[in-house]
Amino acid sequence: MHRFPHPVFVAAGLRTPFGRGGGALADYDAIGLSVPVAQAMAVRAEPDLVVWGSVIPNIGWSNIAREMWLDAKLNPNVPAFSVVLACSTSMTAAFAAAGMLGGGTDLAMVGGAEVMSRPPIALTADASKRLTDLFGRNPAAALAALQSLQPQDYLLPVKGWSNRITGRTMGDHMEETAKAWHIGREAQDDWALKSHQRAVAGWNNGFFDDLVIKLPELGRDANPRADTSAEKLSALKPAFDRTSGMGTITAGNASPITDGAAGCWIANEAGLARLPENTPYARLIDYEIAAVDHHVEGLLMAPSYAIPRLLARHGLRFEDIGLWELHEAFAAQVLANVAAIERPDWIHSKTGIATDFGPFPWDRVNPNGGSVAIGHPFGATGARDLSQAVKELWTRPAGTRAIISVCADGGQGTVALLERV
Structure with missing residues (x-):
């Protein structure tokens, strides 16, 4: 049994090296880090559709897929839309694209990016409403109010992307x-x-050589540690439950804060034929x-x-x-x-x-x-x-x-x- 009426394939794409939080890639934003991936993949084939995503909200854009595609100076006639499903975002992009193949859409570029080093700082809903209302009535007073904002007026990532409902990471x-x-x-x-x-x-x-493009700031993943050992890992202190004496999750056995962008291809048989012959692929x-x-x-x-x-x-x-x-x-x-x-x-x-x-x-x-x-x-x-x-x-x-x-x-x-x- 196959989910799709016609064969659908996933083909290997490209990604940036993944950088440590606060490290070599921290000066990028999610669009800027996506651009070289899209450009390098587009050299191999021009897609009929782009589906891209990012999880940490940014008030500077609403459709990262279209913004990064245009910033990459690629064909503006290729449509692009964004998805978000937390850590499953770019896999969801693949599923979305798979369901849209046919009718002239044979090849889709899918992926996503995150610069976890640079979470945006936003205002709370109350502070934002207070300022926008004031700007409408008295811009000078609004500018003065900006200078008197208090810490409680900001949404700060002090707990690092906690779940909204529980307030816990x-x-x-x-x-x-x-x-x-x-x-x-x-x-x-x-x-x-x-x-x-x-x-x-x-x-x-x-x-990883043909899966990762080199950036001027970084040539390979920065997080894997050749010098780690069971002894070094066991010496790390719990990172979350620090008070009960029963905490087990540490910086060593959890995924680290990371900056990076990655893409892959979703294709039908016609789209697959447009990729270079040596591109690894598998049927979805x-x-x-x-x-x-x-x-x-x-x-x-x-x-x-x-x-x-x-x-x-x-x-x-x-x-x-x-x-x-x-x-x-x-x-x-x-x-x-x-x-x-x-x-x-x-x-x-x-x-x-x-x-x-x-x-x-x-x-x-x-x-x-x-x-x-x-x-x-x-x-x-x-x-x-x-x-x-x-x-x-x-x-x-x-x-x-x-x-x-x-x-x-x-x-x-x-x-x-x-x-x-």
């Missing part, structure tokens, strides 16, 4: 989930170490978007609903998936979601699916590292995951399948099923 929520699923510190640090080792090896063996068989009550299940647990639904729809077990590309918002998030889908009783109670999917193949997960090591610029991660997975699949035999999973703030998540053809 993803790390705060993930600490709760880690405790609920008994995901210990040692297991988290062990997974983080593997992520760094694999990402460093991927760079050293040339895996199906996808699932899930949402859970994050007050009950945990903020980042939606993949544990989406993955069983997607597999069951195709009669697949874990062993039938040759590659798992799992976004690592936190090492604990990967471990908790897999712990859930390894339990047939939990799957049945939550999704109604009465299937034992078998033992989970940990040796097939993120062979070239994940977000804990590479970094997680919110809007870019989905496209990075898709391109990376497609290239990894390209080395496997025809028929090999991959699952790509991205959790998202708000209790949501996206999962794709790809197949090497």
Whole structure:
């Protein structure tokens, strides 16, 4: 069974190196960081459609896709629109584009960007209304009022992109989930170490060379650490739960604040023929978007609903998936979601699916590292995951399948099923 009436393909695109927060790429904004990616991809082929996204709001634009396309000085007759679904933004862009193929749209460029180093500072709704009303009546008084604004008049990212409803960060929520699923510190640090080792090896063996464009400020990912070790990771203090003595999430086993942009291609057969012959691609068989009550299940647990639904729809077990590309918002998030889908009783109670999917193949997960090591610029991660997975699949035999999973703030998540053809 295929979701689409005609074959749809994901082809590997390009991305910037991912920079450390406050580091080499911090002087860009999300549009500026997207421009070189769009330009480099457009050299390979001109798309019929652009779908792009960014998560952190910016009052300077409303449609980043169109703005970055025009700033890139590319064909203004190519339409472009934006999407946002937290950390799943650019994967959602891929799904949106896939559903729009046909009728002259054969090739879409999709992706996203985030400069987490430069979150905008905004006014609260009350302060904004007070000033705009005053500007309408008395501009001079409004200018004077600007100079007397108080700290409480600003929306400052003091807690770093907390969930609006709970007022708590993803790390705060993930600490709760880690405790609920008994995901210990040692297991988290062990997974983080593997992520760094694999990402460093991927760079050293040339895996990323044709996936990443060099920028004047940065030539390769800045976050993977060749010098990390179990001892160094275990010495770090908890970053979120600092008072109970039971905190397990640290700066070492969580994805770091990161700046970056990434894109990939969505195509039908006609669009695929327009890409260079050596472009890795895979067929997009199906996808699932899930949402859970994050007050009950945990903020980042939606993949544990989406993955069983997607597999069951195709009669697949874990062993039938040759590659798992799992976004690592936190090492604990990967471990908790897999712990859930390894339990047939939990799957049945939550999704109604009465299937034992078998033992989970940990040796097939993120062979070239994940977000804990590479970094997680919110809007870019989905496209990075898709391109990376497609290239990894390209080395496997025809028929090999991959699952790509991205959790998202708000209790949501996206999962794709790809197949090497």
